[in-house]
Amino acid sequence: MKRWLWLGLGLSGLVASGCGGDEPGPIIEPQACPGTSELALPRTAASALSANTAEDGVIITYKPTVSASALGASADIAAAVEREGGTVKRRIPNLNMVSARLSPEAIAALKLRPDVVSVTPNRRVFAMGLPTPPPLVSWQGAFSSQGSVGEYTEGLKMVQAPQVWDSNSDGVFDIGAPTGEGVKVCVIDSGWDSKHPELKAAFLKGRDFVDDDDDASDQSESLGVVTVGGGHGTHVSATILAQFGPGSGGRVSPGEDPNGVVGVAPGASLLVARVLDTDGGGRTDDVIAAVDWCYSQGAKIASLSLGAPDPSESEKLVFEKVWDGGKGMLSVAASGNDGKEGIAYPAAYLPSVMAVGAVDLKGEHATFSQSGQELSVVGPGVGVLSATVLGAASLSSLTVASGPIASAPLTYTAQGTYTGRLVDCGLGADRSACGASATCEGFVAYVDRGDLFFEEKARNVIQAGARAVIIGNNVEEDGDGTFTLGSANDHWVPTVSVSMANGAMLKKLVGKEVTVSTTGLDYQRESGTSMATPHVSGVAALVFSARPDLSPAHVRAVLEKTAKDDAVTPGKDKKYGYGLVQAAKAVELARSLPEGGGPLPLP
Incomplete structure (x- = not known):
């Protein structure tokens, strides 16, 4: 049984009259059933991405002084921020940057300082998936090298990954084939599920730039309540390097392989940098700090299935620093899901970032995939099967x-x-x-x-x-x-x-x-340029695994040179870039290059 409440009226309000202009009838609503009144009120439509952007603050880039170290210069700027009544959020001394929250008047005052190079918005970034709802350590051999060809997803086969490490399709790694072993891939995203069997053995280290700790799990805790994210980072990571072999899978849908999936570069090692919260939103200063951290950990590839519609000079600087055309880090980022012309950032930073668009499982342009001259290549991005947070x-x-x-x-x-x-x-x-x-x-x-x-x-x-x-x-x-x-x-x-x-x-x-x-x-299909990006990151890992002496510029050029051109518009174009990445062809070309790479192979 259930008790009913009569709200907003005295007893006289219970008497109805048949005359026009009568008082409105009573508002009646039953009491909540026992045990359900604690159900939290629904959140508003505003997510982390639509909150007051004034609270996000700015990123201050400063000049290092001759008499002080970068750390000392950072302290000077931080002190200046506090004198102006602001709050320092993050210090990135080796990049000469500080993020802070300040009033417009304080920002104007800081811009006048001779040691301040620039003050830019700490803009929002967001995941590029569509709603679905240490010293190098090799872990090769930590899992069985024999698996099931049923683990080979449609996207995996489209980018030729099995042709690189299982050329005869017998479910066993070819001896001496590049699998990504020896290559660290840093996934800058929403974190990961540390319990997922597809990723545990590959994981090396993580850093959470949202909660400022070393637990890069896809979750946050506030007032004792743990909120779990949607598994975006787990899905991306598994597309790159999910384990190969029996026992690696979890609960799957009927008709799918019980072993789950295998990644494009199943021998690569995983670094996780969490910059997106459980709503899928983040801030530029966290992305900058994450890129810098990945580089410091020896990552050869940073995979970013995130972005923003507008550029950031501060963000662009860090990608240029880690690229450097030599022995740096290759950054791969999603082009965006608005279906319009114009590539999102950081994907559009040329040449330091590879912009990745999406195609469907027939190799045709995905209507949501953003296009533009900066587009480098495309990858499978529609209905991509991969791991997600366990049970999510x-x-x-x-x-x-x-x-x-x-x-x-x-x-x-x-x-x-x-x-x-x-x-x-x-x-x-x-x-x-x-x-x-x-x-x-x-x-x-x-x-x-x-x-x-x-x-x-x-x-x-x-x-x-x-x-x-x-x-x-x-x-x-x-x-x-x-x-x-x-x-x-x-x-x-x-x-x-x-x-x-x-x-x-x-x-x-x-x-x-x-x-x-x-x-x-423990697995689901998702769509977006977020899903295309890790396919390209995984192919890059295979090329680095075959030729660790190559520079990021060489690997980028190899991927573009060997991409499969679309039949509709031959040559580089705004929707497909140079085409669909092809792992086998890329590894073959990389192996043919002289020591150190020689001249860049032009597409």
Whole structure:
């Protein structure tokens, strides 16, 4: 049973009159069912990316003084910031940079100092995935060198990776083949899942620039509450170097290989620099510090599936420093997902960063992939299967008396199975939306898409007693939908979405028993230039593994020279760059170059 509250009226308000101009009727809403009132209010539509940018501050680049070290000069600038009433956030002394929060007046005063080179916005950066909802250590041999060709994803085969290290497709590494061994790849992203079996053996070291510690996990803790990210960094990392062989996989969808996936360069070593928070947003100063850290750790490649629409002079400087045309670090970054002309940054910094666009599994331009003259190459970026945070992805099923109905799990849904009466809760606008059919003993809520955030709908019907939720789509072309509850929450229940047609059918079954089930998975398919970028980073690792003496400039030139040109517009163009990266051809060309690389091979 459930108690009901009569809100906003005295007892006299319960008497209705038939005359025009009468007082409005009472506002009635049931109390939340026991154990559900703690359900957090839904977050607003503003994410870390849309918060007040004035709070992000600026990056100050200064001149090192003759009489002081870089550290001393940093202290001078930091002291100047504090004298102006500002707050220092981060010091990067070897790059002569300090990030700080200051008033506009204080910024104007700092710009007048003779030792200040520039003051630039500490702009926001964001993940480039579409919503889905030490001394060199070799770990080769830490896992079985024999696996299953079923681990070879479509994208892996498109970029010719198995042709490099398993030319006869027998599931065994070819003797002496480059696998990425000896190459450190630094993934600058949202962190990683340290428990995922695909990545544990490859991991060397991590640094969290969001929480300022050495735990680069894809999660944050505040007031004792741990918030887990969406697995973006884990997905990217596994595309590059997921382990090869039995036992490396986790829970997979039906029809997928039980061993999971294998990366483009499965022998490479992993460095993780976390710069994106659990909402997928970050700041420029953290990216700068992360690039500098990766370089200091001996990384040959930095993979950045993130970006911003506008350039940053401070950020550009660090990429130029680590590139240096000699024995530096090759930076590979996503072109962006807005589907427009114009490459995002840092991808557009030429020549120090390789800009990567996306193609689908047929090799055709992905409509979301940003294009431009700076585009270097493309990689598979549509429906890419890779690892994610353990259990973060879900498989759903929905069953009625007549049989199964196609459904899709919402991101962050709880996992479990519940069978109960189907109750029509309309738009789920409040706890009373499910009407008298709702009881705290439990039911399955059917909710139409529209008006409110999915998390708000779910909160309302759960507090009304729902033990499972079905969201009915209102856009026929969207099918089952790809929706999210916004963030993980201990009070969520199994939540799925269905197509517009199946939603109409379910409405006719109100009062009947239905079963909703969601099961956790450790792998999922994602799309975006975020997914294309690690394919290119992995191919670069194979080339460095075959020819460790080559410079970043040589490896970039090799990848561009051997890329597969598209048939639509021959030659370099804005949508495909030089074409789809081809690992086997790139390794072959790299091996043919003279010691030290010689003249750059021109595309």
